Amino acid sequence: MNPPNTNAWIDNVGQRTLGAPTGFWNRVRFGRAAVAATFLVPKADRAALRAATAAQVWRCGVRQLPLVSFVGLALGVLVIGQAVSLLQEVSAQRYMGTVMVMVVLRELGPLLTAFLVAARPGTAVVVELGAMQFGGQPVKADRLGLRALRELVAPRVKGLAVAGFCLTIYLIAVALVCGYVMAFVQGVPLRLPEYAGQLADAMHWLDFVLIALKAGLFGVVIAVVSCYHGLERMLRIEELPAATTRAMVEGLGACVLLDAVLLLGYLIR
Amino acid sequence: MNEVQPMHEEVKARRIERWVGVFVVMAVLLLLAGFGYHLYHTAQRKGWLLPRAPYFTLLQSAEGLNIGDPITMMGFNIGELTTITAEPPGSDNKVFIGFTIRQPYYGYIWTDSKVLVTASGLLGGRRLEVTPGKTGGATVFEEHNQITELWIHDHRVAIDKVKKGVHLQPDEDAALTARAEKLLGQLEVALPNILAITNRLNVVLDNTSVLLTNSSALVVNLHQATAQLAPVISNAAGITANLRDVTGNLRDPHGSLGEWVLPVDLHTNLNASLVTLTAGLNDTLLNLAAITGNLNSQVQSNDQMLAGISKLVVDTDNLVQGLKKHWLLRGVFPAPKPGTNAPPKTAR
Numbered sequence: 001m002n003p004p005n006t007n008a009w010i011d012n013v014g015q016r017t018l019g020a021p022t023g024f025w026n027r028v029r030f031g032r033a034a035v036a037a038t039f040l041v042p043k044a045d046r047a048a049l050r051a052a053t054a055a056q057v058w059r060c061g062v063r064q065l066p067l068v069s070f071v072g073l074a075l076g077v078l079v080i081g082q083a084v085s086l087l088q089e090v091s092a093q094r095y096m097g098t099v100m101v102m103v104v105l106r107e108l109g110p111l112l113t114a115f116l117v118a119a120r121p122g123t124a125v126v127v128e129l130g131a132m133q134f135g136g137q138p139v140k141a142d143r144l145g146l147r148a149l150r151e152l153v154a155p156r157v158k159g160l161a162v163a164g165f166c167l168t169i170y171l172i173a174v175a176l177v178c179g180y181v182m183a184f185v186q187g188v189p190l191r192l193p194e195y196a197g198q199l200a201d202a203m204h205w206l207d208f209v210l211i212a213l214k215a216g217l218f219g220v221v222i223a224v225v226s227c228y229h230g231l232e233r234m235l236r237i238e239e240l241p242a243a244t245t246r247a248m249v250e251g252l253g254a255c256v257l258l259d260a261v262l263l264l265g266y267l268i269r
Numbered sequence: 270m271n272e273v274q275p276m277h278e279e280v281k282a283r284r285i286e287r288w289v290g291v292f293v294v295m296a297v298l299l300l301l302a303g304f305g306y307h308l309y310h311t312a313q314r315k316g317w318l319l320p321r322a323p324y325f326t327l328l329q330s331a332e333g334l335n336i337g338d339p340i341t342m343m344g345f346n347i348g349e350l351t352t353i354t355a356e357p358p359g360s361d362n363k364v365f366i367g368f369t370i371r372q373p374y375y376g377y378i379w380t381d382s383k384v385l386v387t388a389s390g391l392l393g394g395r396r397l398e399v400t401p402g403k404t405g406g407a408t409v410f411e412e413h414n415q416i417t418e419l420w421i422h423d424h425r426v427a428i429d430k431v432k433k434g435v436h437l438q439p440d441e442d443a444a445l446t447a448r449a450e451k452l453l454g455q456l457e458v459a460l461p462n463i464l465a466i467t468n469r470l471n472v473v474l475d476n477t478s479v480l481l482t483n484s485s486a487l488v489v490n491l492h493q494a495t496a497q498l499a500p501v502i503s504n505a506a507g508i509t510a511n512l513r514d515v516t517g518n519l520r521d522p523h524g525s526l527g528e529w530v531l532p533v534d535l536h537t538n539l540n541a542s543l544v545t546l547t548a549g550l551n552d553t554l555l556n557l558a559a560i561t562g563n564l565n566s567q568v569q570s571n572d573q574m575l576a577g578i579s580k581l582v583v584d585t586d587n588l589v590q591g592l593k594k595h596w597l598l599r600g601v602f603p604a605p606k607p608g609t610n611a612p613p614k615t616a617r
Contacts, residue, residue, distance in 0.1 A: 051282060051286075054282070054285055054286045054289045055282075055285060057289045057292065057293070058285045058288065058289050061289070061292055062288055062289060062292045065292070162293060165296065166292055166293055166295075166296035167296075169296040169297075169299050169300050170295075170296060170299070173299050173303075196306065196310075197310055200306055200307045200309075200310035200311065201310065201314065203303075203307045205304070205307065205308075208300065208303065208304045208307070211300075212300065
């Protein structure tokens with residue numbers, strides 16, 4: 001049995017540390033190229049891109065709707081269930097709408113949707129793009145041409161952005177509706193118009209802008225990160241799980257970071 | 270078969286596109302519906318679609334007030350604060366506060382309405398509350414559900430010529446924090462006196478306790494004394510009766526004790542005795558004067574005798590001194606020895 005090679009581990013840390021800026025700038029360059037290829041499409045390619053995007057939205061959005069609805073239901077029930085027991089102790093049921101807006105609409109809704117999108121369609125994108133190299137010409141993310149970007153990356157970026165946006169809206173809507181149903185079941189004396197009024201009072205116009213922005217950007221970030229890791233280098237089949245995990249962790253980390261940046265929007269209102 | 274396959278793919282793609290379209294449109298509609306309801310509710314709550322009348326008041330401080338704060342009346346949210354600006358230096362009231370009141374609440378605001386500035390929350394916030402008018406006149410005049418004129422400086426002024434709005438008198442309380450600070454300051458000043466009073470009260474209470482204990486003992490003693498006084502008083506009644514009898518007897522000398530103690534010729538005897546005593550005293554005094562004179566002459570003769578004796582002593586001393594110097598008697602009076610502390614003479 002060989003003793004653990006401490007020097008090799010330290011070498012690995014040093015190598016990763018020195019390589020981190022390079023990796024970061026590679027991702028930024030790839031992301032910039034992917035976004036450009038997504039939104040600057042010649043007329044001739046638009047029909048094909050639209051069809052490919054629709055397929056991605058179908059796969060990453062519509063087919064994820066049952067799971068997202070279930071998570072929204074659980075979220076509404078859990079938040080309201082916990083909040084009701086707490087708020088009833090201090091006779092503050094009128095803050096139920098505020099709690100829902102603060103917890104579900106502003107933070108948990110977009111983040112949970114991003115988690116689901118990264119966990120299911122995001123990982124699928126990594127595997128799909130990584131597997132494409134097994135049978136054909138190997139491609140590298142930093143060597144991709146514009147046409148390859150439009151065919152492989154652009155539909156996924158667009159599809160995940162649209163799917164992320166729509167799924168976030170559905171998750172929030174389901175959570176708010178199920179929250180009211182849960183409150184009704186628990187016997188909270190709150191009529192539906194009052195609940196809707198509480199929600200409307202607790203909201204701000206900036207909430208709608210930030211939710212749309214967050215949901216779309218989370219989808220774009222997850223798509224770019226997933227595509228990058230799928231095309232980063234020629235993957236062997238045993239490297240796919242590690243690449244998938246990296247993509248998911250990096251995608252979620254980027255989403256949380258973006259969420260923190262967008263939080264500044266609430267501070268300047 | 271080759272023609273059927275693309276058709277099938279095309280139908281499938283169209284179906285997917287339709288479902289995707291529904292998926293996206295529904296999401297967008299949900300978002301827009303939520304935003305629309307939010308706008309509608311906010312418009313209802315803030316009365317965006319209702320006519321509003323401008324009012325203002327002048328305060329000493331803008332502390333705890335913010336633009337957008339609600340204005341309340343009778344528990345309703347009736348408008349919002351729109352302007353907070355400082356007045357020019359030297360003004361009596363330093364801060365201009367402008368606010369708008371929406372329909373129909375400005376109908377309650379008359380010329381005698383006031384703006385109460387009250388504390389709000391625990392963090393030093395304040396809020397404006399307008400009191401409904403009681404005896405004044407209306408401040409807003411409408412035609413066809415639109416504000417046409419306002420009551421400014423005892424005149425009706427067209428709404429488009431109004432610059433600031435209708436002035437309402439303020440009723441401003443200090444901010445909660447200021448009041449709390451003032452109260453604390455007064456408490457700090459009064460605290461030593463309160464402590465002194467407390468100490469004095471402690472002492473007074475201690476003394477009162479002792480006093481009560483003593484009073485209790487005194488009451489017990491008084492009770493005993495009262496019990497003992499009862500037989501004394503009953504005995505005193507008998508003594509008083511006896512004294513009254515004695516006094517009656519003394520007033521009448523012909524009876525018992527009076528006649529025995531005081532004889533009838535007492536005054537005559539006393540006068541005779543006093544005359545005899547006075548004559549004896551006179552003779553005694555004359556004899557005493559004679560004795561004094563004899564004593565005086567005796568003392569003077571004694572003085573002459575003493576002078577003779579003194580002369581005799583002096584003469585005797587002169588005689589003895591003369592005898593000392595005589596050759597016959599010089600040996601009888603040896604010369605005085607020198608000091609006794611001289612060393613003894615040694616044998617040669």
